[in-house]
Amino acid sequence: MTVPADQTRGEAPIAAPGSVVRLDWARIFRLFMKVLAVLTIGRGLFHWAVICGLPNADGITFEDFAPGLQAATVFFAVIEPVAGVGLWLAASWGGVVWIIAVLVAVGIDAAVLIGMQGWVQSAARPAMASAADLALLAFYILVAAAAGRQADEPAAD
Template sequence: MEWRGLIGTALQWPWPSILTIYLRLNAALWFAMGLYYWARITGFVPWRMHYFWDMPLTWQSAIVLYAVLNLVTAVGLWLTAPWGPIVWVFTIVCQIVTHSALSDVFGERPFRIPFYVFSVFIYVILSILARRSRR
């Protein structure tokens, strides 16, 4: 198979639809994470063997922040609103700072940082392809 034919075929794929599906799959993930944080707040799920009301104030603050941010991110991504990816990247940056620069307080999550970077990279690639296909 010729590379030019493969590239020409790839440019004809429904990239805007693929981007929408990708954003909605991400929205479902962020919605689940948001609900998980709310489960921590309401006491359904302990974190590090602590319930929300027994946690230090720093942990409580982070949990409340992510409980709200994750759900706002999920809504923005699901609606494919222009502000959705902006809030998504902001939430990712907050998560990276929380688990790298503040890891002594909140713990390290080494698997999350590459996952977040990779997911944003995929979004950028899909956005470029979707924009090119609209031309």
């Protein structure tokens, strides 16, 4: 069986007039996971840079952090690159590890908002960082659900 030349180059055949062109949610989800992987690995590498001696955004070095903040920095330095690799590979565990990291970070930020004292005050991030994480999490869930629904639909001939 021969394959038309236009399909060997990866081009889609011309759609018939009146046909409905649908979004490929699986492709969108994979692309989003790649972008999210780069961002997550970058954040993890920033934590490693702080551990290795570079000052954080406030100009404080790792040795001067409170013990709770040191623990949080090490936690995110480990979990974020692992999540990023999993996201890049489009493995289901990558999304799960990333969601755990986001929920821990947002949980720390929420603890400060409700008035918890101690190390969480030094580990908390700006509200915009939490809002961005929650927006990315919502988009991840929506696109994953759309890709899953599309995969369950019967193929139209």
